[in-house]
Amino acid sequence: xxxxxxxxxxxxxxxxxxxxxxxxxxxxxxxxxxxxxxxxxxxxxxxxxxxxxxxxxxxxxxxxxxxxxxxxxxxxxxxxxxxxxxxxxxxxxxxxxxxxxxxxxxxxxxxxxxxxxxxxxxxxxxxxxxxxxxxxxxxxxxxxxxxxxxxxxxxxxxxxxxxxxxxxxxxxxxxxxxxxxxxxxxxxxxxxxxxxxxxxxxxxxxxxxxxxxxxxxxxxxxxx
Numbered sequence: 001x002x003x004x005x006x007x008x009x010x011x012x013x014x015x016x017x018x019x020x021x022x023x024x025x026x027x028x029x030x031x032x033x034x035x036x037x038x039x040x041x042x043x044x045x046x047x048x049x050x051x052x053x054x055x056x057x058x059x060x061x062x063x064x065x066x067x068x069x070x071x072x073x074x075x076x077x078x079x080x081x082x083x084x085x086x087x088x089x090x091x092x093x094x095x096x097x098x099x100x101x102x103x104x105x106x107x108x109x110x111x112x113x114x115x116x117x118x119x120x121x122x123x124x125x126x127x128x129x130x131x132x133x134x135x136x137x138x139x140x141x142x143x144x145x146x147x148x149x150x151x152x153x154x155x156x157x158x159x160x161x162x163x164x165x166x167x168x169x170x171x172x173x174x175x176x177x178x179x180x181x182x183x184x185x186x187x188x189x190x191x192x193x194x195x196x197x198x199x200x201x202x203x204x205x206x207x208x209x210x211x212x213x214x215x216x217x218x219x220x221x222x223x224x
Contacts, residue, residue, distance in 0.1 A: 021046030022148030092127030125151025
């Protein structure tokens with residue numbers, strides 16, 4: 001468990017790409033900051049990407065957005081530039097008017113550039129151009145660590161972006177590490193689990209590891 005995450009993050013074969021998704025920027029603040037010290041490319045998708053899009057000065061409609069973190073996102077974009085890290089954000093989004101209830105109910109999707117999300121819509125997955133952009137980055141990498149889905153993957157229509165990333169990783173020769181939680185569930189659900197180098201099941205623990213925190217159990221093993 002630790003060997004894979006540890007080697008992947010602290011001593012990666014380069015180019016090293018990390019992919020972060022999921023709903024909230026707030027959950028990944030320390031992860032983003034820590035990974036910018038280590039990666040060659042950082043990909044940000046999922047709901048958390050819209051706070052970055054808004055931080056660039058665009059409107060995001062009804063998409064998830066944390067207005068208290070706009071300055072933080074600006075700082076991280078500046079840090080990426082300073083460190084020479086390629087920071088990839090979505091260029092297009094699959095948007096819907098009303099959130100599905102139940103979550104897997106059919107939805108009507110409109111694909112728009114992230115710079116032109118209509119006021120009455122919310123981005124719920126990455127669009128096809130972004131899928132290609134992210135997949136190409138994965139293909140150019142030798143180590144890929146992924147934590148967090150690209151969209152509302154519980155809905156078959158809105159799972160396309162998460163599937164595209166999982167497929168690109170499954171087809172890649174890189175060391176591929178899936179960091180727990182929803183990404184692990186998505187990869188297994190798509191039947192691609194055996195194509196990954198390692199799937200970490202500890203969602204919270206693998207996040208803390210990506211944040212650069214020493215977990216009590218790991219410190220002991222490393223000193224043994």
